[in-house]
Amino acid sequence: MSELKRTQLYDLHVAAGATMVDFGGWEMPIKYPTDIVAEHLYTRHFCSLFDVSHMGRILVDGPDAVPFLQHVLSSNVMALDLNQAQYAIIPNENGGAVDDAYLYRFEEDRYLLVVNAANTDKDLAHLNEQIKAYNAKMTVITSDYAAIAVQGPKAKELLQTLSGGEAVTEPVKNALNTLKFEGRTVRVAKTGYTGEPIGYEVYIESAEAAWLWNRLIELGAKPAGLGARDTLRLEAGLPLYGHEMGLAPDGTEIPIFAVSLAKFAVSFSEQKGDFVGRAPLEKQFAAFKRIMSRDFSDLSVLPRRIVPITLLDRGVMRAGMPVYRGDEMIGYVTSGTMVPYYRHEGEGLATVILDEAVNRSIGLAYLSSDVLEDDKVTIDVRGRKLKAVIPPYHMRVDAPPYARPIIYKPDEEEAPLPEGDRTPKALELLRRAEDNHAWRQERCINLIPSEMTPSRAVRLLTMSDPSFRYAEHKKVKSFYDADIFYYQGTKFIDEIEQLLVEEMKAFLGCSEVETRVLSGQMSNTAVFSALMDWKNRLDRKHDMKRLGYVLNNHIIKGGHLSAQPMGALHDYIAIDPVTERHAIVNFPVCKDNIYKIDVEETKKVIDKYRPEFIIFGKSMILHKEPVAAIRQFVDEQKIPTTIMYDMAHVLGLVGDYFQKPFEEGAEIVTGSTHKTFYGPQRGVIGVNYQKDDLKYGLWETIESRAFPGSVSNHHLGTQLGLLMAAYEMNQFKDQYQKAVVENAKYFAKCLKAEGLDVAGDSAIDYTETHQVVVSVGYGTGPEVAERLESNNIILNYQATPDEEGFTASGALRMGVNEMTRFGFEKEDFAKLASIMADCILRGRNVVEDVAKLRAEHRELRYCFNDDQINAAVESFAKRTGM
């Protein structure tokens, strides 16, 4: 036997008492004295270190680096931006895998390919053959840098301690960064092989490897060996070469599309040209699509697929064990063992992970492609036929910071549908609704920035007769654009709608307004649909081209859900054929203030991508959006684009104390009418095109995408209420807006003085809007928000721009708008800040203090309140029976 290779950390493993084994020619720790089960659990619960320095690391550069990589990898290398990584498979000519790999782009022109240790020599032989046709160079740097995987929910905290607080990477999978850990240069990737949502792989010069390893152990991480690495990846459903790739137990080659990751790892982009294995992979993809559509008529290309499998009987499945459906042998277990997990109890966000660990027998199997989820099979476990099932997955990672084991449960019997006398239910409904109303209106302090209480007049009008009616109408050119109504009885609401349009034009400062949209999201959908229609107006004989590029605020930087591809942009955003991703690019944010758009960097992005559509606006918004600066830039550069400001949150702040979007150069404004604007829940679209503008046609398209594109009946009651709210707004906005912005700044300062960690720029008193953001600690947002709710302070927890998602939220988002309307002044917000600090920092019960403060403020301000109006409102209520 040739001598085993050792990593930079070998001595530390031996000193720690690790059991060392031969792994692909390397002498590696299989486990430490803690043993595999404890190492697995510590990874899922806290943070483990894995020495992955044995993996082959190959630098690829040279003029043809990209064409070479496109030729030898399954992935689309053109889609890999700087400081991003991607998973890839190295295909062979038959559509099988030579190996699987990760490709990192830490530098503009150099790519780092990381391959399996045991395959490194084989991979290099294959790649060296392929590279001959290219002007590119490969350099093996395995021994120059050590690689340490830092995986588990605490990983980020530990690494941020070493970075002195600097964000380690962007909070998204596959993000990369180069930075210093206590003076030493490291390259960090948000990648890993454990399935942990919070996991990193750190590359560091060999000489510094032991320092980093020991430092992380000092901070609380523990070493874990290859045994735990295997159970962790198995639980995460990640394939391992030699088990789920390469040769199957029967000696046949596993096609790449047998592994579900292939869907993401294989690209047939034109840019890739005729890459190794393309033709058989295209056949596999066609077969994959048939199989996923449950057409099992021809399984010849993909006879079997890798699926998760769970043992229902007691026992342990192991790789190579045959699997049966009835008497038919349908494949093999490819990986299997007992995997530990911490039990959990409770539901949803209240789920608590317990200290009690148990095991489950799970695996991956290479089974006939017609096997479906929930199918029951048997596994031949050394002569015993044990029952097993195909679960959808073993684990999910969409509730960070924890990876959550999913324990297979057969479908429960559905609860019977309700039946019998509904009278008691009706009474119960009335009682509970009354309680809820009283609670929210009398005892709660509401700080949700997207909520508002409208005036009594608005609420009464909202419920009065035009509600429940229909008033569809459309402008008709033959009648000189007169609005034609389809139903009778609509003259009143026709007039109301015209009055509302005029009031909203006056409020927004624009030439045209559409008020039929029912929500901010619908406003956006109508605009996006209209823009796409407008783009294609001169060619109706082809499928419509979607929008792209679009510049927006990323959701994790506070962007609106409704301006994302997962939201209202979904059906209207193009796929960039080069990157095969949504043609979206995001506003860069300032390094020292992640809540603020970086204007100079934005100009570079606009110059590079020439976006046809720019969407300003956020749901976590502390600053004015730089509309004027970007308008000036695109005009100077003659970049044809459309600028929209989604003012959902800040619609009620349009004016001297915040922003005047149309004066600054926005063409379209959308918004919701019930956040800082204090109307009923609806949407609104305003544009500033004039009749003789080319883009007036876009406006007409927006109208038609509102009706009949988005609504048939546009909910007349709330439209009537909105007119009253618009009167109130236009009458009182100067006092209201001034009070909101001043209160927000003052509230932020008070919270800071109380010892809370207020986000944003202290030089401007943290905010220029109604919102205040407070950090309460990574992942603790939901718990703190829940505690405040039980003390009748209602707000929402929020992921900050450097957190992974809502379950990992470490911040609270608050708005002063509703309480300002209820008459809160500066001293009231000072009291509130003190009460909140008591509750958040000291866990004090503050229900009484909240009740007292709220009781002092029950009457709405910034609306008509004089005797004449009040008498009219009461008379209206009486006559309408409300």
Place this chain on the structure above:
Amino acid sequence: MNFPAELKYSKSHEWVKMLSDNSALVGITDFAQSELGDLVFINLPVAGDSITKEESFCDVESVKAVSDVISPLTGVVAEVNEELMDAPQMLNESPYEAWIAKVEDITDTEELMDAAAYEAFIQQ
């Protein structure tokens, strides 16, 4: 590592605690559990099984592998330690309390070592 003096030990790392001339408890030694690592499953024999010395009568599984447990005795399984089904980690935590089977009607026994001899044996 702990090897109680009152027990006898086999070369395949089982311990035997004689209860009478023809009945005994059988388990695996501290050395065996330490070599196997975390045990996550045990496939117990069934009461009534006839077992034969130097033949497998049970298997235990760690995360990485399955291992046979070899019977040091010939006899009949009178009782098995069902608790181990739900808590195989007891084999790691207290190997001499975590007996696997009670064997009766013992007719034959392989050559067993005392604690000192066994300790010397595993040092080799």
